[in-house]
Amino acid sequence: MTKNLAFAILVAVGTCQHSPQTTFTNPILDTGADPWMFRHDDYYYLTYTNNVNVKLFRSKSLTQWSDAESKTIFQPVPGMNYSTDIWAPEIHQIEGRWWVIFTADPRNDSPPPEVEMWCEYSCPAVHHRMYVVVGMGNDPWTAQYQFQGQLETYDQFAIDGTYFRHGDHLYHIYSCWYRKYDGWPANLCITKLSNPYTTASRFSERQIISVPEYAWEKTPFGRASNDRLSSNEGPQQLTNPTTGQEFLIYSAARSDNRNYCLGQLELVGEDPMNPSDWRKHPYPVFYQNPSESAFGVGHASFTTSPDGSEDWMVYHGMKDPTNGWSARTIRAQKFDWNDDGTPNFPKPGYGPYQVPNGQ
Numbered sequence: 001m002t003k004n005l006a007f008a009i010l011v012a013v014g015t016c017q018h019s020p021q022t023t024f025t026n027p028i029l030d031t032g033a034d035p036w037m038f039r040h041d042d043y044y045y046l047t048y049t050n051n052v053n054v055k056l057f058r059s060k061s062l063t064q065w066s067d068a069e070s071k072t073i074f075q076p077v078p079g080m081n082y083s084t085d086i087w088a089p090e091i092h093q094i095e096g097r098w099w100v101i102f103t104a105d106p107r108n109d110s111p112p113p114e115v116e117m118w119c120e121y122s123c124p125a126v127h128h129r130m131y132v133v134v135g136m137g138n139d140p141w142t143a144q145y146q147f148q149g150q151l152e153t154y155d156q157f158a159i160d161g162t163y164f165r166h167g168d169h170l171y172h173i174y175s176c177w178y179r180k181y182d183g184w185p186a187n188l189c190i191t192k193l194s195n196p197y198t199t200a201s202r203f204s205e206r207q208i209i210s211v212p213e214y215a216w217e218k219t220p221f222g223r224a225s226n227d228r229l230s231s232n233e234g235p236q237q238l239t240n241p242t243t244g245q246e247f248l249i250y251s252a253a254r255s256d257n258r259n260y261c262l263g264q265l266e267l268v269g270e271d272p273m274n275p276s277d278w279r280k281h282p283y284p285v286f287y288q289n290p291s292e293s294a295f296g297v298g299h300a301s302f303t304t305s306p307d308g309s310e311d312w313m314v315y316h317g318m319k320d321p322t323n324g325w326s327a328r329t330i331r332a333q334k335f336d337w338n339d340d341g342t343p344n345f346p347k348p349g350y351g352p353y354q355v356p357n358g359q
Helices: 003-018 321-327
Strands: 033-040 043-049 054-059 069-074 084-094 097-105 129-136 144-151 158-166 169-176 187-195 207-210 232-239 246-252 261-267 278-280 295-304 311-318 328-337
Touching: 033 311, 033 328, 043 084, 054 084, 069 097, 069 129, 069 144, 084 158, 097 144, 097 158, 129 158, 158 187, 158 232, 158 246, 169 232, 187 232, 207 246, 207 261, 207 278, 232 295, 246 295, 295 321, 311 321, 321 328
Parallel strands: 033 084, 033 295, 261 295
Antiparallel strands: 033 043, 043 054, 054 069, 084 097, 097 129, 129 144, 158 169, 169 187, 187 207, 232 246, 246 261, 261 278, 295 311, 311 328
16 A cells, blocks of 8 residues: 555545534434423533433534533422422523423322322322422523422422413413312313413413313323323424414323324414414324334424524434333434424434534
């Protein structure tokens, strides 16, 4: 081999080693559920359910998290009503502060028999409520976080709460029961807030805007005998950046099951507190893809590519649905918009996919 040829090979290898990745494959994280991702300045931020605390990750890549930085931003003290089973944390920037909203309970999801006996069905989550942590500062990474308090849900079951902003008003949308000891079904409730930690609506003003009514919202698929395991949960606001149409993308069925999927509500009126102002899509908008062993896909959050030209969804799913909750991993895929302004989600899969524009 001549000296010039050897040098050319070394240059080519070095160039290849340092060239940016153009594709990625799912999952982007090998474990995790209920992902919440957002972009702020030059970083993507991610948090998800780990049951014990709220941990924040950051990366300059939407799809590369193996070497991401991480820090715990909220560690509950033992013995409190919010000390165990911390689920579905989200972080929202509202009026210059970072508001962390999450679900928790006091007993590792295990109420005493004297409480659970009131439920028509088994109701281990009867003590789950919504809580808020606030972060002071312009940057979510360096903000100082402190516990703010419980977000009032009328002393009833509440999980997967999110903030919904419409006009000048702030709302809380979460998964709820009809009554305190129902157990099932899980519906979508909305209340009006006066600030991110204070409910302004009275209990009589609370509205249920979606119930599991279709076969795909029930577990097993199409269960007809009762409402056990029928769920609407994991609501997320999604706004069409061109038309301004407002959607609520939620999860349906049960999260440890192959049939977990995404449903869609569209706000077609002016008042989110009026159930008639919401229009429900009769079919799931994102659902299992058995041909690629992509099951139990749901609880999505939404962000954009680094250059802002693409819309992306981040969600959890499973390859082996027989392993239930422990099988969930975090995935990402690009989505588009239909001519009528509704989101056009892809089939879930593993790729390889093109990396986001600008990454």
